Amino acid sequence: MNKTILSLFAIVLLFNCSTAQKATEVKDIDKAQVKAAMEKALEWQEAHPIFAIAPTDWTAGAYYVGVARAHKATKNMMYMAALKNQAYWNNWQTYKRLHHADDVAISYSYIYIDRNEKRRNFVDLEPTKKFLDAHLYEDDSWKSGKNPGKEGKDILWWWCDALFMAPPVLNLYAKHTEQPKYLEEMHKFYMQTYNKLYDEEEQLFARDMRFVWQGKDKDSKEPNGKKVFWSRGNGWVIAGLALILDDMSEDYEHRPFYEKLYKEMAAKMLAIQPEDGLWRTSLLSPESYNHGEVSGSGFHTFALAWGINNGLVDKKHTSAVKKAWNAIAKCQHEDGRVGWVQNIGAFPEPASADSWQNFGTGAFLMAGSEILKLD
Incomplete structure (x- = not known):
């Protein structure tokens, strides 16, 4: 082999190495661009309202949690205006199923407004109190445990999504009203769900009892033999944990449980993050x-960035979180719409560039709100 060929071979190797490094290179975060992307997402979503059942349902609740977190991070009044507008037109109401965790998610935004509103008697939290009291203290068919069915409907929060919908509201309401009894009830029902649906081996949550590993039920495993763990289902849980810990007193006796669970799930999500930064709908x-x-x-x-910002995740993982945000940002259309959102469901399903939902925008805003705080 002559010197010319050797030189060309060396150049090719150098080129391949440099391009490989660029393929995995983590782009720095431009916080001005993050803010602009978040504002475009809000503007588009506000101009294209959508909900599954009603303007007070869980989809709107999740979206406006994102709006609240965006306001908390930026203090931009366009977010607060959106929060107040929906609350006013909702007349501060929850949705009507008083024993269904989904239907109080909207109250997170109401409580957040009250904690940031200087005018007295502007916010009406009485509908929220009515819901929470009925939800926690009245009997219902799920609490009775008589008809669990295949999904395991024998506890109040029998599906993992519920851990995003109700616990952060109860936790924040207890803090806001200085009534710890709501926090104690939250912990009681949270533990019921944890004990049924958390897989200690995989450190992930099954969506409901249909997906609890039994080894015989074809619905309980993927074609590759792995257990079925839904990305958004576990996203609901870990994001809910970050919300809970953010508002929970440092000296609350059960806080170590929530910190431990958060750290386990955070470690798992980091370990299984795909190379391009975006998690697939079926995690395993x-x-x-x-x-x-x-x-x-x-x-x-959102949850991982929150953990870094609050000292529960090592800062060495900042690059993984930046990679995730950069990948998410690429899924936003030029007009502000956030694509590649799996539609309403209960297990892993496909998405597309054009599939969107308001809770997807909420997740986008939540992620951006903590990305803005990264060093």
Whole structure:
């Protein structure tokens, strides 16, 4: 081999190494661009309202949690205006199913407004109190445990999504009203869900009892033999944990449980993050739908960034979180719409560039709110 060929071979190797490094290189965060992307997402979503059942349902609740967190991070009054506008038109109401955790998620935004509103008697939290009192203290068919069915409906929060919908509201309401009894009830029901749905081996939550590993039920595993763990389902849980810990007193007796659970799930999400930054809808079978999904990824990114910002996740993982945000940001359309959001469901399914939901925008805003705080 002559010197010319050797030289060319060396150049090719150098080129391949440099391009490989660029392929995995983590782009720095431009916080001005993050703010601009968040504002565009809000503007587009406000101009294109959507909800599953009613303006006070869980989809709106999750979206306006994102709006509240965006306001908390930026103090931009456009977010507060959106919060107050929806609360006014909702007349501060929850949705009507008093024993269903989904239907109080909207109250997180109401409580947040009250904690930041200087005018007295502007916010009406009486509908929230009515819901919480009925939810916690009245009997219902789920609490009775008589008809669990295949999904395991024998506890109040029988599906993992519920851990985002009600516990952060109860936790914040207890703090805001200085009534710890609501926090104690939250912990009691949280433990019921944890004990049924948390897989200690995988450090992930099954969506409901249909997906608890039994080894015989075909619904309990993926084609690759792995257990079924839904990205957004676990996103609901870990994002809810970050919200809970953010508002929970440092000296609350059960706080160590929530910190431990958060750290376990955070470590798992970091360990299974795909190379391109976006988690797949099926966490342990990414090949089932080999494309990233934004709602689950948004919630994971929010929670992990929150952990770094609050000392529960080592800062060495900052690059992984930046990678996730950069990948999420690429899923936003030029007009502000956030794409690649799996539609309403209860297990891993595909998404597309054009699929969107308001809770996907909420996850996007939540992720951006903590990305802005990274060093």
